[in-house]
Amino acid sequence: MILLATLICILASLILTPVVKKAALRLGAVDQPDHRKVHKQTMPRLGGLAIYVSFIIGLFLVVPHHSTIIWILAGSLIIIVTGMIDDIKELSSKYKLIGQVAAACLVIIGGLDIDFINLPFGGQLAFGFWSFPITLLWLVGMTNAINLIDGLDGLAAGVSTIALVTISFMAFLQGDPFVFAMAIICIASTLGFLFYNFYPAKIFMGDTGALFLGYIIAVLSLLGYKNVTFISFIIPIIILGVPISDTIFAIIRRIIHKKPITSPDKAHLHHCLLNMGFSHRQAVLTIYSIAVMFSVAAILFSITTLWGSIMIIALVLISIELFAEVLGLAGAEYRPLISLMRRWQLTNDRVK
Template sequence: MIYFILIMCFFGSIVLTPLVKKLAFKVGATDKPNKRKVHQKIMPRMGGLAIYISFLIGALLVNPDKAYHYPILLGSLIIIITGVLDDIYNLNAKIKFIAQTAAAVLVVVWGGVQVEFINLPFGGQLQFGFLDVPITILWIVGITNAINLIDGLDGLAAGVSSIALFTITGMAMIMGNGYVIALSSIVLASTLGFLFFNFYPAKIFMGDTGALFLGYIIAVMSLLGFKNVTLISFVIPVIILGVPISDTFFAIIRRLINKQPLSAPDKSHLHHCLINIGFTHRQTVIIIYAMATFFGLVAVIFSQAKVWGGILLIAIMLLIIELFVEKIGLVGKNYKPILKFINDLRYTTEKDKT
């Protein structure tokens, strides 16, 4: 049954996307070129509606006996309505934030999806107490916006989300979580169908409709897959979402350093930096796909590692991320503390030799 649903969602997305494209032009959901955009012509957006409709059909057919199933679907409806309106009318950031929070509250309060505690690696539990609800809401809203931030190149957000969903599905198989397997694979199939029209050169953008929905569903699925587990396991969804989380984190650092508002748009995100140092549009997307795959593989290895092995793996991964960030200038051209230290050390060594 599930295989039939996945095939239907995949081809359903392929059939629906051209129809949504026509609808986007009709209602004015278009993206016009400007100095921050990479594309050079008016493009239809709102393509995420095709992903959502395909997903919704599959999710209703699955209909599992879970208390949080319909709250999740209702929350996704709030997100989709917000995304569609934003793609047409360019909503105020505060309105979008309120809608995202409302969707998250619905899932947490009505659906009961909460991270109440984590088991510590050396024994005992860390209880969140009254912070469990705000922490869970913060995670959902944060990841929802993180996916939206990387939606800057053809096929980028859809591809990175697909890799994250594939990893979450694989991890759910290891943990035996049937619900996460079903829903994540349904979203994955729907997104892959849309990618036929969204990969470079794109015929349609997913818009906020797609980026917000994918961010929301990935946030919820990762919570369901890893809530109330060990501290080590709690890190796994963070690793899986390494690309959007890293880009968001360093965007915040960059804006704090430059004394800009956190919501201020700029042209210094990961994909912008890679293009600025000479990579083509297609090469940049493939490089970021490779990075997302790297994070996914690290998450799988990390899940099988012992405590100290996991800590060592995280340390190495963070060092690689920092070196990469400094090399491409993600925070700023002058932000190179480790590279500067290495160069100074090399200079001192060479000086001592002479």
């Protein structure tokens, strides 16, 4: 049944995307080119609506009963409505945040929260009152993270698909049919849209799609790893390494330059790759490759020993920092690790 539902979701997305494109043009849900954007012509957005409708079709076909399904659907509806209004009328960041918080709160009320984690060296860390704000921060943060990387044709859809494939694989290994089925139908719905969205794109997913994918990925990652060991809790963070690291360095960059955290700029990962001379397609495929490496690291992280996991996370963090400094993700002057390595090299040269 899951194979049939997957095919139906792909076909539904392939059929619905051109319909949504026409509707977007009629409604004025278009993205105009400007100095901060890469595209050079007016593009219809709202493509995320095709992903969402296809996802809902698949949901009713294969997803088994789960205690939080009604709450997840209610939250997703708020996210979709928020994204659609923004794609048509351009909401302020304040009202978009209200919609995201409302959706996250519904899911938390429905029972999806991080109550505790088992520590690697014994004992348990119970969050108590902090369970609600920690879960809320995760859900809202990840919902926005996917939106932040949605800057090139096919980028957000592709990175989301890679993350969802990893989540579905981990769910399969853990014997979690609910998370597995949800991830698979979301992958299928996104792939159908990606056919029209990969470079050169015919339609953008808009905030409707980026917020929805971020929301679903955040929810599924928590469903698969809540209330487990500290090591397992790290897995979804590694899987979502591309959007999380890009978001973190965007915040660092804006703090360094004394700009509001929510202010847009043209220094995200994809912008940096383009500035280095990568073509549009090369930049997207490079980020896909990075996302795959994060996914492989997450899988290795889940099956190795405790000390092996610590070594992997250390290697991942060092690699992210070096990569960010070389590309200038936090600004050209932000190079603490490279500066430290240079000083260490100078010291060694003097000793010799």
